[in-house]
Amino acid sequence: MKKQTLLNSIFRLFRFIFIIILGYLVYKSLFSEILTRKIHIFLYIILWLFSSYLVIPFINKLLTGRYLPDYFIGRSRTSDGLLGDPINIAFTGSEADLEQLFLSSGWTKAEPLSLRSSLHMVTASVFGKSYPSAPVSSLFLFNKKQDLAFEKEIENNPRRRHHVRVWKTPDNWYLPGGREADWLGAATYDKKVGFSFFTGQVTHKINSDVDQERDFVLETFKQSNKSISIEVVEHFTTSYHGRNGGGDEIFTDGALPFIKMD
Secondary structure (H helix, E strand, C coil): CHHHHHHHHHHHHHHHHHHHHHHHHHHHHHHCCCCCHHHHHHHHHHHHHHHHHHHHHHHHHHHHHHHCCCCCCCEEECCCCCEEEECCEEEECCHHHHHHHHHHCCCEECCCCCHHHHHHHHHHHHHCCCCCCCCCCCCEECCEECCEEEEEEECCEEEEEEEEEEEECCCCCCCHHHCCCCEEEEEEEEEEEEECCCCCCEEEEECCEHHHHHHHHHHHHHHCCCCEEEEEECCCCCCEEEECCCCCEEEECCCEEEEEEC
């Protein structure tokens, strides 16, 4: 754990220094003689977009490919390889059963992420307009993005929402301890829109208490008319404090509920 923390600190320091040096070199070599103060802000925006959406993700992929294990550790990943949200819920049953459980519990199925849905999401967030089926960003487990996602919008504004990403587990695959599940999910609560601590990209910021969101999901299932059984395995993983792929602080007690859909 101490080694991992040291590596993360070195990684963050390296990234910060790299951005400063890159910005200075680009400015000094290309723009210092021709720019006027009136257009500095425009070039700062261009540099931010270039760094946050191209350079830093590329560096992340190189570094995380070196030091992060490529097997299940109870965490999803971002597209550039950073550790994402914790896996905190498991299901046994068919895809139809899973959808019926969420929809009958008052959840809405999220639309696939596309240019059209992304633009709709941006305008809805900026102007505070309802978008109950807004897309969620892609997180990865088993080297694939989520198969399904469900959400509950708060106060008709997509900036704040409960949401759950769900991945289909591979065939004949077992969780630690030999337990089986057909689906694994990551339940988190989006509390606002902000900037990623690790890349500077615009993203949702989540509530740090992911256990509270896990328990909220289980509570909503009481509204469903579908027969289910729930077994909560305490300390399935080690409890920990950390950060997700956007740099948001997270903590969990390590319990994992298994929902069997009859």
